[in-house]
Amino acid sequence: MNEGFAEKAAAAGCEVIGQRRLCSLTTFKVGGECGGVVAPRSAGSCAALVRLLNEYGEDYFVIGKGSNIIADDRGIKRLIVLIGEEMSDISLLPGGEGIVCGAGASVIAASVFAQKQALTGFEFAYGIPGTVGGAVFMNAGAYGGEIKDIILYADAVDRESGEIRRFSPGEMGLSYRHSVFMEEERYIIVSAAFALGKGDSAAIKAQMDDIMQRRRDKQPLDYPSAGSTFKRPEGSYASLLIDQCGLKGFTVGGAQVSEKHCGFVINKGGATFDDIIGLMKSVRETVIEKTGYILDPEPVILTDRTDTGL
Template structure:
């Protein structure tokens, strides 16, 4: 377990928003996590995974930040043939591990910036594939009684970019087991690289961003809506809607979290005015 006071969060959020927290904590094992929550029941804290899909709205946080990033990240293949992954492991590392063992099912995650914990909480995925498709069970810490429990996939109530864990923030994902299929290494690798190339061609990878800002409304595409409203390149402060893909907001000039939130507010207002659609924000505002 490592503690850092007045910790700089700039490198721990993909928008690269400049922010600090009173204290950051990095755990190495389940026992440390359980012990911390037992001793700090009344301490306010924020759980942070890879730092993607979030918006830091403040410049300074008085809360502890519990960070799973380059720690608590072991990936193993069990005797039963399941992939056992700790919450802090990046999904692209899990995809690489699967490739090395000639296992198919995680190719779509090769270029999705998410930790395992974050992927489970928001049911991450792309191109019609989601983490729930390969998930078997999840191990988690239940803060209501500070005990470690396990839950099967069918009981997690997965929805589009949503799950039991997103609705119950007093449950902390510790580990998950995935069931993959044996495959051909060359075919798996080819699919991974094809998916990556397609994403890089469409997404503004050259600027810091947090991924898709809004959930896709039924019957519409957010990028097309931005085109129709002429909102591409719309900017406030150092943030703007990407010219490359209207579903992304980029930090092109030292943006603050408030710059991003102000753009979101304006987009939601204009979309509602023209389409009567209440766009739902996919990213977590902290």
């Protein structure tokens, strides 16, 4: 990272973290070096950082908790803008019928905050190990709910102008694991507000505990992963198709189709980027050949390579 740039980023209210390996920033625990890490401490410092990045012509990638990313262990040249704990405030909306969260707040913390305020609607997301920004970016969902059902607005920095813009739900184009934010890398989400209903705190907690238990029972949470490896294809389920094709436990190097849940590829230990991508390619080919269904990867593949074949 350029020294002059680092000084100006710090002056703009960002924490300049410097070099970190991507394996320490992602839940799959795979990934090499990057061009350095900078974490804004507020929406304003994020906007100032964007203007600075544009001035210096620096290319960058945004990371929250890295729970939906498969990062290349050859590393990437780009800088990482980390939207994390520095931007994780959660508060009640005026009137108390919802909450507003910094994009770096964890989804789990947002669910717990809502429950403590006896607000219902966020229970479905309890256990999703990402940030609010990451959840809005991909319209995260689980157990019959999705971000789309509760979002009121999101504020995002326009990477071209460095200005903050407010998006209404209609402007976000939210559908299954999709948003306008995914279509072009143009916005950094800095906060989001959610409309929630009045409920009973104990009943909300009971539902959240039930959801967490279902996750623990079904998902391979003891191993690093990026969650569901493939999106649900129209008319079926990725995990069902993978299981039907006899791929449970299928292994390439340190990467494995989880024996507990075929929808997850896990890092059994020492998995490389090539192991994971190679395994995903084989799974995809076998599923197309045997069932005709095409599986599209759900996680973002973070690499400087021009083509991974996925």
